Amino acid sequence: MKQNRSAFSKKQRGADKLIEQESDIARKKNTKLSQNRKSSQPDNTEKLQKVLANLGNGSRREIEAMIVAGKISVDGKIATLGDRVDVNASPKIRINGHLVQLRSKEKDVCRVLAYYKPEGEICSRNDPQGRATVFERLPRLKNARWINIGRLDINTSGLLLFTTDGELANRLMHPRHEIEREYGVRVFGNITDQQLNQLRKGVQLEDGPAAFNSIKPQGGDGLNQWFNVVITEGRNREVRRMWEAIDVQVSRLLRIRYGNITLPKGLSRGTWMELGIDSVNYLRELVGLPAEIKSFTTKSSFDKRIVRPKRIKLNQSSRTTRQKANKKPTRI
Numbered sequence: 555m556k557q558n559r560s561a562f563s564k565k566q567r568g569a570d571k572l573i574e575q576e577s578d579i580a581r582k583k584n585t586k587l588s589q590n591r592k593s594s595q596p597d598n599t600e601k602l603q604k605v606l607a608n609l610g611n612g613s614r615r616e617i618e619a620m621i622v623a624g625k626i627s628v629d630g631k632i633a634t635l636g637d638r639v640d641v642n643a644s645p646k647i648r649i650n651g652h653l654v655q656l657r658s659k660e661k662d663v664c665r666v667l668a669y670y671k672p673e674g675e676i677c678s679r680n681d682p683q684g685r686a687t688v689f690e691r692l693p694r695l696k697n698a699r700w701i702n703i704g705r706l707d708i709n710t711s712g713l714l715l716f717t718t719d720g721e722l723a724n725r726l727m728h729p730r731h732e733i734e735r736e737y738g739v740r741v742f743g744n745i746t747d748q749q750l751n752q753l754r755k756g757v758q759l760e761d762g763p764a765a766f767n768s769i770k771p772q773g774g775d776g777l778n779q780w781f782n783v784v785i786t787e788g789r790n791r792e793v794r795r796m797w798e799a800i801d802v803q804v805s806r807l808l809r810i811r812y813g814n815i816t817l818p819k820g821l822s823r824g825t826w827m828e829l830g831i832d833s834v835n836y837l838r839e840l841v842g843l844p845a846e847i848k849s850f851t852t853k854s855s856f857d858k859r860i861v862r863p864k865r866i867k868l869n870q871s872s873r874t875t876r877q878k879a880n881k882k883p884t885r886i
Contacts, residue, residue: 599638602628602647607720609656610699611649614724625650655697665850666834667692667700667716668815672823677705677714688714691824703727703812704735704788712737712809713817715837716826725841732786733840734767736811737793739781740774741802749800753783757799761789764796778805813840 603617606626611617618635620626626633627648639645647654671677675686685708692700701723703715717723726733756765764787772780785792794804810817814836818827831849838845 598640598642600641602626602633602637602639603635604721605639605641605656606647606649606654607701607724608662609654609697610695610701610718610720611654613701614720620649662719663848663850664719664722664834664838664846665717666722666829666837667826668818668821668829669714669716669826670817670821670823671706671711671714673709673711675824676708677702692716692826705790706809707791707794710807710809711823712807713812713815714809715812715815722838722841722843725843726837727788728841729787731841733813734784734786734811735788735809736782736784738772738806738808738810739783739793739797739804740806741779741781741797742805743777743779743802745779745781745802749802752800753796757796759789759792759795759799764789764792766796782810813837 603614603621606612606617607614612620617626621633621635621637624632628637628639629646633647639647641656644656647656669688669692671688675688675690677688679687679689681687688702689700695718698718700716700718701720703717703723703726706712706714715726725731750769753766753769756763764785767784767786768782770782772782774780783793793807797804815829815833821827828850831846834849835845
């Protein structure tokens, strides 16, 4: 009997071990399956700075600085660099205590403006010196803001693109895409072939070598000579510094093309025009973004031609003066 019991207990222990092994194998399989399910599910989260930049709350660098300074919170917790959010889950994001209005990607419409920047305007939203900025004449937006694609210095005029899509702006400005920028340059003096060849081969600047992709003489009057030049970078004052490197001073600089988007004919200085869906999708395709299926239809400031009344100084005792001041602008 004792031998039979011991034999039975050995068999039982062997069966228990076999069950434990099988359960361990099943547990591992279930763990792998759950991991595979999780990995197969689409990740709808994006970096916090990217989401806020796309919503027009600043550039990625500006937002990253705000995150480091502890000015941004997500669902009541102070955000940190590397945080990711799912816009479709409606997180409560606050900047300096103010709630950010979120919208899903499906509701976004990518808009792009072509603006004829005049000389004397700066590419900043606010200027301590009180100078005019390129944002003052742009149409107002609700729950979004215009992001400039690149910059032009205060003494440079011409084509400046704006968009509501932060990701599009970020990619178009990135040097890896090597998007062409064409400028009309007026210089003073006789320019030799040797100097032009030097600009084509490359000159040494403080922040590294630089060269024009092409230089085409456009004629001129007297010692004022015009050239069309093409570069694929957007470094600060790069075109001017390249001419200065060969001891030539630029007297006028005008951007006439960005990619294949040219400065619209008939667009006067300080006015803007909204690009159509074909041009918008060209820019998106250029940097690997999906095409838009709809566009925002609006007129340009050039087409509106609104005559604004002159400002009238109001007199508290004059009702007629108040009535004149409240008259609506006339349209022609």
